[in-house]
Amino acid sequence: MSVSLAGQLVVAISSRALFDFEEENTIFEGNDDRAYMQLQLQRLDRPARPGVAFSLVHKLLAFTTPEAPRVEVVILSRNDPVSGMRVFRSAQHYGLPIQRGVFTRGSSPWRYLKPLHANLFLSANDADVRSALEAGVPAARVLPHAARASEAHPNEVRIAFDGDAVLFSDEAEQVFQSGGLDAFQRHEADRAASPLAAGPFKPLLHALQQLQQASTERMRLRTALVTARSAPAHERAIRTLMDWHIEVDEAMFLGGLPKGEFLREFEPDFFFDDQTRHVENAAHHVPSGHVASGVSNP
Structure with missing residues (x-):
């Protein structure tokens, strides 16, 4: 066989x-x-x-x-x-x-x-x-020098993802880099009901959701979206996940605040982001990896 x-x-x-x-x-x-x-x-x-x-x-x-x-x-x-x-x-x-x-x-x-x-x-x-x-x-x-995972959740896999250019395409990031924050917020508010295209990690998130359905007392799975987006740009991200029929357990819309300290509190076993500055900031607190995707990574 x-x-x-x-x-x-x-x-x-x-x-x-x-x-x-x-x-x-x-x-x-x-x-x-x-x-x-x-x-x-x-x-x-x-x-x-x-x-x-x-x-x-x-x-x-x-x-x-x-x-x-x-x-x-x-x-x-x-x-x-x-x-x-x-x-x-x-x-x-x-x-x-x-x-x-x-x-x-x-x-x-x-x-x-x-x-x-x-x-x-x-x-x-x-x-x-x-x-x-x-x-x-x-x-x-x-990042080999990144902090090791917390031992506080021995029966729960915790994984955190950035949004744009990771879970989602880099469409919105391109607008931000070319037109600034105001242009980005207008672009996303105007398209709140239009799902973003998939980014490179959407298939992984889908596979993890299927695994999550097999959670037991022995091991569970918890996911988080940790993004620099803030209102009103938050809505398009949430609606995109809804359109994909994918749920995340936590969502952090940080409006540009450094992600590291928030990730320290979430205590993921791994965090994925496309921007090196976010990854380096996070690496002081949690296991982190750089996703060389999108306009920020030519």
């Missing part, structure tokens, strides 16, 4: 996004891959420390059981196969049921996202993330 990942939420993640390989990465980026392989081999029995996206992966995997495999996590890494042994051993140490991995020894691995039918790709490599987004796969560059 053939194996299929159909019907599952598939997360592809680089080893550096899942585990803290920053020390080892200095050797890898020095183009001395044999020294990197040797170091990883020497540390084979030393579990790597959790990385920025570890909490997100750990909690998502709690949705899956042998009877109902709802989530699949696949390592998709520029590491070599030898170093991949340490990645799998580290996953086993933490009880992560990760079985599949692709290791490309320095070559870009993004092209394997399509046969995996990946719903999300997380990597610390900007070029790989941009290639994935261009191929139509929701993807974000994790």
Whole structure:
């Protein structure tokens, strides 16, 4: 019988996004891959420390059981196969049921996202993330220096999204950058009843809503929209989600206030935003990733 990942939420993640390989990465980026392989081999029995996206992966995997495999996590890494042994051993140490991995020894691995039918790709490599987004796969560059997730919600996956150029298209952002705030507010108020086009992360939010329906006492899912929009531009965002038949649990319309402190209170396992200044601000408080999408990311 053939194996299929159909019907599952598939997360592809680089080893550096899942585990803290920053020390080892200095050797890898020095183009001395044999020294990197040797170091990883020497540390084979030393579990790597959790990385920025570890909490997100750990909690998502709690949705899956042998009877109902709802989530699949696949390592998709520029590491070599030898170093991949340490990645799998580290996953086993933490009880992560990760079985599949692709290791490309320095070559870009993004092209394997399509046969995996990946719903999300997380990597610390900007070029790989941009290639994935261009191929139509929701993807974000994790910030390895970002804060780690809070342990306050062990039975709840919390994910926060920016709106424009992430969940929604960058249509409104283009108006803002060309005409300023007043033009943006008029544009959105005039089109309040017209849904925005989908952004790169709309398919992920849809897949997460399906997963949310499988919530149990063991693990639940909570989502938040965290946007610089304010009234009257809030209405178009809400109506767009209603048109998509997608619900979010919380919505923050911050009118340009820094997002970091609000995210600190929400305590997400991961936050996605297209603007580097918002991501950097958030990274002081929560695990964060940059979505290189839209007019702000030429």
